[in-house]
Amino acid sequence: MKMPKENMDINMFAPCGMNCMVCYKHCYHKKPCAGCLNSDTGKPEHCRKCKIKDCIGLKEGNYCFECSDYPCKQIKNLEKSYNKRYQASLMENSEFVREHGLELFMEKQKEKYTCAKCGGIISIHDRECSECQEKMK
Template sequence: MKMPREKIDMIMFAPCGINCKVCYKHCYHKKPCAGCLNSDKGKPEHCRKCKIKDCVREKTLSYCLECSEYPCKLIKNLEKSYNKRYQASLMENSEFVRQHGLEIFMERQKEKYTCPKCGGIISIHDGECSECKTKKNR
């Protein structure tokens, strides 16, 4: 899957702070999921059963960063996992969005995760381009 030439759709920003556009599920499948805030069609089981997504819906929020309990235990646990496994901070993503806005965040994500060789999407999970399979150094 190629990175879109235009902007990344802002609906791809998940409540927890991940950009769903750079998720391995979105990058590698012919029928990618439409992001956390859309339907569960095409999502892996762990995303369909996500307690964070359920919590945000229950509280009628769009993003965890809007919650008075942020960061909660669920976010802190996910943050720890993403820091360790992918060298990425979902809380830093959310803070950037809070300070600079979602549109600027998505512009920066597009720059960071577009393969310079072919324009494919570099997955946050394995650092591999969806098109040419080039690995990005983390």
């Protein structure tokens, strides 16, 4: 899946702070996941059963950072996992969106996760390009 010429779709920003465009499930499949806030088609089971997604559906707002309980235990646990496994911070993503807006965040993500070699999307999960399978550092 090539990086779109325009900026990444802002509807691909999940309530927790994840950019679904750079998820392995979106990058590598013929029927890519449509993102957290869209249909469950193509989603892995853990995303379909996500308690964070279910929680945000019960509250006002679209993003966890808009909640008075933020950061809750679920967000803290996910943050810890992403820090350790992928050297990424979903809370930093959310804070950037809060301060600078979703459009600028997605513009920055496009710069960070576009393969310089072929223009594919680099997955946050394994740092591999969706097109040329080049491993990024």
